[in-house]
Amino acid sequence: MAKVATIELARISAWGVVQGVGFRPFVYRLATKYELKGWVCNTSEDVKIEVQGESKDLQHFLKELQENVPPQARIEGISVTYHPPTDYKAFEIGHSIAQEGKYQLVSPDIATCQDCRREVFDAADRRYHYPFTNCTNCGPRFTIIQDIPYDRPMTTMRSFKMCSECQAEYDDPLNRRFHAQPNACPKCGPQLELLDARGEHISSSDPIAAARLLLQDGRIVALKGLGGFLLTCNATDNGAVRALRQRKKRPFKPFAVMVADIAEARKNCHVSEQEEKLLLSPQSPIVLLRWQSESRVCQSVAPNLKYLGVMLPYTPLHHTLIEEAGAPLVMTSGNLSEEPIAKDNDEALRRLYGIADYFLVHNRDIYARYDDSVAMVERDSVQITRRARGYAPYPIHLSFQAKQVLACGAEQKTTFCLTRDNYAFISQHIGDLENLETMEHFENTLALYRELFRIRPEAVAYDLHLEYLSTKYALGLAGRFKLVPVQHHYAHIASCMADNGVETPVIGVSFDGTGYGSDDHIWGGEFLVADYNGFKRVGHLEYLPLPGGEAAIKKPYRIALGYLLKLLGEDSLKAGLPFLKQTDLVEIDLVKRQVQTGLNSPLTSSMGRLFDAVSALINVRGEIDYEGQAAVELEMAAYDGSEAGNSSYPYSIAEWDDVSVVHLQELFSAILKDMLQGVSKANISARFHNTVAKMVCEVCQEVSRSTGIKQVALSGGVFQNRLLLRNVIALLESAGFSVLTHRQVPCNDGGISLGQAVVANFAII
Numbered sequence: 033m034a035k036v037a038t039i040e041l042a043r044i045s046a047w048g049v050v051q052g053v054g055f056r057p058f059v060y061r062l063a064t065k066y067e068l069k070g071w072v073c074n075t076s077e078d079v080k081i082e083v084q085g086e087s088k089d090l091q092h093f094l095k096e097l098q099e100n101v102p103p104q105a106r107i108e109g110i111s112v113t114y115h116p117p118t119d120y121k122a123f124e125i126g127h128s129i130a131q132e133g134k135y136q137l138v139s140p141d142i143a144t145c146q147d148c149r150r151e152v153f154d155a156a157d158r159r160y161h162y163p164f165t166n167c168t169n170c171g172p173r174f175t176i177i178q179d180i181p182y183d184r185p186m187t188t189m190r191s192f193k194m195c196s197e198c199q200a201e202y203d204d205p206l207n208r209r210f211h212a213q214p215n216a217c218p219k220c221g222p223q224l225e226l227l228d229a230r231g232e233h234i235s236s237s238d239p240i241a242a243a244r245l246l247l248q249d250g251r252i253v254a255l256k257g258l259g260g261f262l263l264t265c266n267a268t269d270n271g272a273v274r275a276l277r278q279r280k281k282r283p284f285k286p287f288a289v290m291v292a293d294i295a296e297a298r299k300n301c302h303v304s305e306q307e308e309k310l311l312l313s314p315q316s317p318i319v320l321l322r323w324q325s326e327s328r329v330c331q332s333v334a335p336n337l338k339y340l341g342v343m344l345p346y347t348p349l350h351h352t353l354i355e356e357a358g359a360p361l362v363m364t365s366g367n368l369s370e371e372p373i374a375k376d377n378d379e380a381l382r383r384l385y386g387i388a389d390y391f392l393v394h395n396r397d398i399y400a401r402y403d404d405s406v407a408m409v410e411r412d413s414v415q416i417t418r419r420a421r422g423y424a425p426y427p428i429h430l431s432f433q434a435k436q437v438l439a440c441g442a443e444q445k446t447t448f449c450l451t452r453d454n455y456a457f458i459s460q461h462i463g464d465l466e467n468l469e470t471m472e473h474f475e476n477t478l479a480l481y482r483e484l485f486r487i488r489p490e491a492v493a494y495d496l497h498l499e500y501l502s503t504k505y506a507l508g509l510a511g512r513f514k515l516v517p518v519q520h521h522y523a524h525i526a527s528c529m530a531d532n533g534v535e536t537p538v539i540g541v542s543f544d545g546t547g548y549g550s551d552d553h554i555w556g557g558e559f560l561v562a563d564y565n566g567f568k569r570v571g572h573l574e575y576l577p578l579p580g581g582e583a584a585i586k587k588p589y590r591i592a593l594g595y596l597l598k599l600l601g602e603d604s605l606k607a608g609l610p611f612l613k614q615t616d617l618v619e620i621d622l623v624k625r626q627v628q629t630g631l632n633s634p635l636t637s638s639m640g641r642l643f644d645a646v647s648a649l650i651n652v653r654g655e656i657d658y659e660g661q662a663a664v665e666l667e668m669a670a671y672d673g674s675e676a677g678n679s680s681y682p683y684s685i686a687e688w689d690d691v692s693v694v695h696l697q698e699l700f701s702a703i704l705k706d707m708l709q710g711v712s713k714a715n716i717s718a719r720f721h722n723t724v725a726k727m728v729c730e731v732c733q734e735v736s737r738s739t740g741i742k743q744v745a746l747s748g749g750v751f752q753n754r755l756l757l758r759n760v761i762a763l764l765e766s767a768g769f770s771v772l773t774h775r776q777v778p779c780n781d782g783g784i785s786l787g788q789a790v791v792a793n794f795a796i797i
């Protein structure tokens with residue numbers, strides 16, 4: 033007797049990034065392949081599938097469903113239940129179902145895929161040179177979405193009605209553009225327009241070609257990209273780069289460049305296999321690469337630096353603009369100093385007036401501002417220093433079930449973080465919360481995230497610094513939410529733990545420029561024993577004066593002077609130190625008074641400030657244009673200090689009440705001695721880096737002896753210093769520690785909100 037095949041019906045729910053990434057057509061193709069009947073549809077929380085067929089076919093279907101997902105889809109979870117069969121005649125794609133209170137993950141914007149790129153450069157294709165070409169595997173997502181489910185009417189593409197050809201692609205489940213919400217072509221989609229500095233239309237049949245000529249001619253063009261305007265100019269034209277610096281009032285801050293392809297990247301920088309992979313990834317971030325001396329990119333693009341931020345074209349607009357121009361292009365945020373990146377045409381014309389000579393704009397609105405992400409590969413792992421395009425709003429996975437919490441971040445490089453379920457939704461990089469425009473960006477982005485992920489926080493976490501706008505924002509919510517203050521350096525360490533999914537206690541090394549301490553002093557060179565329930569400060573750099581407070585941060589020579597006076601006394605100033613020769617005597621007297629009286633001279637244990645002080649002291653950098661410049665240039669100097677070998681400077685550690693305080697008098701006097709003996713800046717700097725690494729290891733060993741903890745978490749902006757990071761990890765590992773570093777969120781203040789959110793979650797249990 034022939035065996036009768038069993039017909040079964042499976043109800044499937046798949047969640048994760050499963051919408052706007054070609055998931056339903058993939059399901060459709062799979063169902064067709066196995067001759068299954070039923071349907072698939074999007075809801076506000078998942079993709080629901082009902083399939084009916086022979087059980088062996090169902091099993092194949094389920095296996096492939098999980099193993100062969102489209103490139104941009106990510107299944108976070110799947111559930112399957114079996115039911116008696118019903119009378120399905122075919123397999124269909126159903127309409128989206130919106131559900132109150134439900135949410136799903138939203139895909140970040142994705143760099144142009146190979147298929148779209150091929151079409152854009154195929155003269156016979158109807159999308160030849162069309163800058164808004166995309167498909168379900170690539171293109172804008174987060175920047176155009178206003179709400180979920182992710183359907184065209186919920187995006188800024190709603191104002192473009194598809195032509196019949198585009199509509200046919202959109203409706204065909206077997207087409208790469210099936211339900212690609214931003215689908216468009218030259219006939220029906222967004223269009224480019226070239227404008228002059230005053231916003232007057234410049235007539236041109238090919239605005240990209242016209243812009244390319246302008247760039248070749250040394251002009252500065254503001255380019256509307258995915259998440260806002262970028263200022264661009266020819267990176268091999270020193271005059272153009274200098275003009276851009278002058279107009280942006282940024283003499284030193286490094287600019288990133290976009291190069292046509294990997295071959296061009298290799299002509300300018302050293303590119304490892306890992307770095308190549310990162311450059312070519314769908315996230316397509318700016319990657320900090322080791323710059324070659326024979327590079328044709330002008331030094332003025334990143335003055336005094338040995339690393340260059342490089343990215344590849346990530347939209348068809350960039351591909352078309354650069355592939356035929358050839359030369360690397362500077363691409364820097366379209367803003368004046370620290371305002372958020374301009375996103376609307378009118379806003380750009382107003383705010384970038386006087387900076388850009390021309391504007392290449394288009395009529396597809398940007399809903400969410402979205403900067404380029406910045407990443408580096410260190411010790412074979414990717415570290416993100418600015419997390420935005422390509423990464424946000426994809427969440428970080430938590431090791432526990434979270435409550436609904438909002439964490440407001442700090443001040444510089446701010447992000448906020450919202451938690452629910454086992455997710456931490458960290459916003460894209462918002463910027464320095466120092467002005468109202470950035471605060472508005474913060475509030476608008478927060479409203480969008482709360483809406484997209486349906487989060488109604490029960491607690492709000494914030495930094496102890498009362499002057500931060502993020503703190504003021506949180507305090508303004510008092511009475512409506514439970515407020516949880518979280519100390520800055522503890523938040524850094526908790527962030528690093530969460531980034532690594534670690535809940536057991538760690539020795540946290542939290543090094544940055546400035547953070548408000550629990551004792552009202554400015555912390556920044558901290559050793560903590562911490563877990564999510566709390567922390568104990570077990571070590572720090574000794575307190576030293578910051579003459580003039582905040583003002584000293586922009587003038588590291590003042591810090592050097594203050595530290596010298598405090599540690600070695602006035603006699604040390606008589607040694608004829610080069611950095612003092614440029615300093616005004618009145619200012620020296622002022623600093624002396626501030627150090628003596630303590631007036632307007634707060635105390636700090638900051639490691640960032642120690643780097644600043646040493647940088648100024650040995651005459652590497654006394655005044656800065658961008659945050660961290662003195663320390664960054666000190667690091668650059670150290671790369672040339674090979675004679676220093678493994679040698680280090682002396683320092684001492686004093687124990688007081690179970691707290692190890694690192695004293696720096698011997699360090700400063702040894703550096704002075706080296707200077708007077710004519711040791712090069714490079715070798716002093718290298719030796720200084722060795723010293724800090726040794727110091728970290730020694731304090732950690734001390735703490736480990738009394739606590740038994742063998743796990744060290746490194747966090748804080750100072751660990752963007754790659755040389756220090758490498759040295760510290762090497763020493764700690766050889767001393768038997770396991771070392772946690774950041775992977776998914778920045779070690780700088782861009783990662784603080786994650787730590788705050790995690791701590792708040794444990795505080796409100």
Ligand SMILES: [Zn+2]
Binds near residue numbers: 144148149
């Ligand atoms: Zn594509």
Ligand SMILES: [Zn+2]
Binds near residue numbers: 197199
């Ligand atoms: Zn069309």
Ligand SMILES: [Zn+2]
Binds near residue numbers: 781
């Ligand atoms: Zn910090």
